[in-house]
Amino acid sequence: xxxxxxxxxxxxxxxxxxxxxxxxxxxxxxxxxxxxxxxxxxxxxxxxxxxxxxxxxxxxxxxxxxxxxxxxxxxxxxxxxxxxxxxxxxxxxxxxxxxxxxxxxxxxxxxxxxxxxxxxxxxxxxxxxxxxxxxxxxxxxxxxxxxxxxxxxxxxxxxxxxxxxxxxxxxxxxxxxxxxxxxxxxxxxxxxxxxxxxxxxxxxxxxxxxxxxxxxxxxxxxxxxxxxxxxxxxxxxxxxxxxxxxxxxxxxxxxxxxxxxxxxxxxxxxx
Amino acid sequence: xxxxxxxxxxxxxxxxxxxxxxxxxxxxxxxxxxxxxxxxxxxxxxxxxxxxxxxxxxxxxxxxxxxxxxxxxxxxxxxxxxxxxxxxxxxxxxxxxxxxxxxxxxxxxxxxxxxxxxxxxxxxxxxxxxxxxxxxxxxxxxxxxxxxxxxxxxxxxxxxxxxxxxxxxxxxxxxxxxxxxxxxxxxxxxxxxxxxxxxxxxxxxxxxxxxxxxxxxxxxxxxxxxxxxxxxxxxxxxxxxxxxxxxxxxxxxxxxxxxxxxxxxxxxxxxxxxxxxxxxxxxxxxxxxxxxxxxxxxxxxxxxxxxxxxxxxxxx
Numbered sequence: 001x002x003x004x005x006x007x008x009x010x011x012x013x014x015x016x017x018x019x020x021x022x023x024x025x026x027x028x029x030x031x032x033x034x035x036x037x038x039x040x041x042x043x044x045x046x047x048x049x050x051x052x053x054x055x056x057x058x059x060x061x062x063x064x065x066x067x068x069x070x071x072x073x074x075x076x077x078x079x080x081x082x083x084x085x086x087x088x089x090x091x092x093x094x095x096x097x098x099x100x101x102x103x104x105x106x107x108x109x110x111x112x113x114x115x116x117x118x119x120x121x122x123x124x125x126x127x128x129x130x131x132x133x134x135x136x137x138x139x140x141x142x143x144x145x146x147x148x149x150x151x152x153x154x155x156x157x158x159x160x161x162x163x164x165x166x167x168x169x170x171x172x173x174x175x176x177x178x179x180x181x182x183x184x185x186x187x188x189x190x191x192x193x194x195x196x197x198x199x200x201x202x203x204x205x206x207x208x209x210x211x212x213x214x215x216x217x218x219x220x221x222x223x224x225x226x227x228x229x230x231x232x233x234x235x236x237x238x239x240x241x242x243x244x245x246x247x248x249x250x251x252x253x254x255x256x257x258x259x260x261x262x263x264x265x266x267x268x269x270x271x
Numbered sequence: 272x273x274x275x276x277x278x279x280x281x282x283x284x285x286x287x288x289x290x291x292x293x294x295x296x297x298x299x300x301x302x303x304x305x306x307x308x309x310x311x312x313x314x315x316x317x318x319x320x321x322x323x324x325x326x327x328x329x330x331x332x333x334x335x336x337x338x339x340x341x342x343x344x345x346x347x348x349x350x351x352x353x354x355x356x357x358x359x360x361x362x363x364x365x366x367x368x369x370x371x372x373x374x375x376x377x378x379x380x381x382x383x384x385x386x387x388x389x390x391x392x393x394x395x396x397x398x399x400x401x402x403x404x405x406x407x408x409x410x411x412x413x414x415x416x417x418x419x420x421x422x423x424x425x426x427x428x429x430x431x432x433x434x435x436x437x438x439x440x441x442x443x444x445x446x447x448x449x450x451x452x453x454x455x456x457x458x459x460x461x462x463x464x465x466x467x468x469x470x471x472x473x474x475x476x477x478x479x480x481x482x483x484x485x486x487x488x489x490x491x492x493x494x495x496x497x498x499x500x501x502x503x504x505x506x507x508x509x510x511x512x513x514x515x516x517x518x519x520x521x522x523x524x525x526x527x528x529x530x531x532x533x534x535x536x537x538x539x540x541x542x543x544x545x546x547x548x549x550x551x552x553x554x555x556x557x558x559x560x561x562x563x564x565x566x567x568x569x570x571x572x573x574x575x576x577x578x579x580x581x582x583x584x585x586x587x
Contacts, residue, residue, distance in 0.1 A: 023369035108370035109339030267311040
């Protein structure tokens, strides 16, 4: 039996989809273990803690818990996650083109899809790990009372943030691979921080609305919020927001995969 | 096994491949053409990286573009150097085999075996960045062959290698080609190169591509006969080219004359030696001042140029 026969005989979900995707994921995680990327990760972990330390030192009477939580939320599930994903998810295709590895991957069955989904998973794992560490350190440095439940809430928000936004950044990565970073920053600003704050139907399709709403819900802040701030959250139950983030991520990923399926890159060697 | 029917591929205003029709069966085939001829584009179409703008590409009876059923049976070694530097050859080849649908353990076994076969057994755990170009080329070849494809496509596989590495890799590919002939499932090898002797060494049938067009196909002998059957050119620089033309026009073998500028005569002939001797004797007898006599371009580029003229019906 030739290798081809062997694969045909065993063209299960595992060999056709799962194995290549996990291969890409583990290969990408290996790439993220470079000295440069580890240094960036270290900065990502320390940066929110450094900000919280500086703020705590300027407030003599101690930091208000709600204010500290709001700041940590802005620094970690928002800033650190965004920056982490810009580094890990945006270059999904551009990196392969630059390294001359795209051709090797594009000629493998399901290689294109495995590349995108595997890189997505690696970006989510890497960024989540960095952001959760950053959240832990920031909470400890800020000396927030009852830190453990808060860390739990922040960890869930971090995972949802990376799941949703990595999928959002997958689109510029496949549509404009060589300008993915710039395009992703633009997408983040326009979609997450402009459309996300417009109190209309459009903000329902943003991750930032879901995360804010979950934070308000789980911190028990809904009653405390002024009326004008209530417009910036969605009062639906938490499970709706979680399902919405997963749904949004799935739709964006499917669209990105479909686009990548049809992408062609001219052989620059000859043109 | 593989057929292209009136295939054209256009990138914006650049024509990569122009109306190519060819059928390739099992066995070894060489795709010959100078840099920029369209070889990589043609291979991109065959290996499912590119969709034709016009025409039809069929590999194993199906469209290859992003088609997993076809891609599973193709092994491709691109021309571009591998810039993935941190991974080791073992990790890299295992990764590619996994992408071809093999489980991790089976992929590891195949990667090790193939790396041994291409002579990288000792170096398979060194980062790619520490390997020579020849060794990286071997790693690329191992990646293309480790999943035992039915169609192996190699783009300039010997480019930039030293003579020893080149000899080794030609031997390696030739062994694959020989085993392809005896394999249970018919297998095909396509090697693109701009060097005729590399393709000849694989005992492959030849297809010559130039300017995106397929200008000739056949065995190396047939193509050489075709080229030899075409008149070659002798270029003579002298102060009286028209007078010289009058004197040699009755010579056997002089088939055509062309003047370039005031001092250059170009004579087409199938008997260049006899003609050159006649020119020399005429020049002495008539006391003509000849500055330069140059034979036509015998380089591969020159042969390609002549094939193009033959293809267009000029000088045939």
